Amino acid sequence: MTDEPDTTADRRPGGRTARIRAQVLDAVRAELAERGHEGLTMEGVATRAGVHRATVYRRWRDVGGLLVDVIDAAGEMDWQPPDTGSLRGDLTALNQEIQESLLVQPSVAVALMAASFHSERAAQAQTRLWTHRYAQCEILVERAVERGEAPSQHTDARSLLIAATAPLYHQLVLLRLDPDPRLPERAAEAAVLALRAGAFSVRRDESV
């Protein structure tokens, strides 16, 4: 373990501060995946990360602070929504990515959802992350409108995206049904068919 006081030079991106954060958040993800949030402790994370406990307490204060930071770090990732050339293809690819993140064993994504039931701060961070991700995905709908795949400019993109992706979360996380390899495409297809049939439209009086 090494933990000298930070110098100014160490605070630059890629410097010591960033390196310690990366080590600690890697340890949080590993502990979450192995033990769930119930088994997450400041001590366990410090030991696994090879960082002084005092540093972990000073920067993250408590387990809630670790959870919030690991969720925030996911939002800082350079994630790009799929771009396959069709809305159906994009939503299918998005759903495949979601399905993988939920099925990988152990799943950090599922562990973070479980933690959000128990930590109000983690829940808020999670809501911020989801909101950001769905906002990033609105480009899929904009591209679909440009290609003439979506009926008008008056599409409620977030409702469409939630309709397309919600069945994955519902089946795998809450219902815990056996995974269906066709579900990513079928859920995408159903959302696109509903869109073309006039669902998810923003009425003028609501779009103000």
Add this chain to the structure above:
Amino acid sequence: MTDEPDTTADRRPGGRTARIRAQVLDAVRAELAERGHEGLTMEGVATRAGVHRATVYRRWRDVGGLLVDVIDAAGEMDWQPPDTGSLRGDLTALNQEIQESLLVQPSVAVALMAASFHSERAAQAQTRLWTHRYAQCEILVERAVERGEAPSQHTDARSLLIAATAPLYHQLVLLRLDPDPRLPERAAEAAVLALRAGAFSVRRDESV
């Protein structure tokens, strides 16, 4: 507290055994709603129910046993799916019921979902209950086919039902977005539009 040994007469429905179960499960629901599953203890339930701890341990063994029984009891309820005269109306009514159960404060339904992340037995009981409820709701699709609202006999009823209801769970339980009073109807409408456009069909080679 009263807890004499059961007599045969007490085991009949409505007898002493059934009454003690009702008291204990009422206490489990109240404790879950107030404290979440983390705060659920055999002692807390026994005290709240006014039943001897020894009885609670003997019949339910541990907290997992209490969770399983409270979920199983929900499945034993005489619940009937809505029957409004149209598929869209039925799915909207179903979604309204779901939305209420998720938004009531405190929500036993949400507490049970949280518990299912931590107890494999509770998760299995929950999956049984969901599977049973979705099976009960298949009648909505059968009626829609009879009324000519659904395009054919080859509709995958469960996929349709999951598509209609999943956005409620996703928005309220996982995303924790502000409740949208129009969501029950909009999610129902999107599912019906997708159905009419050919989504949720069982291809012949899959229906064997």
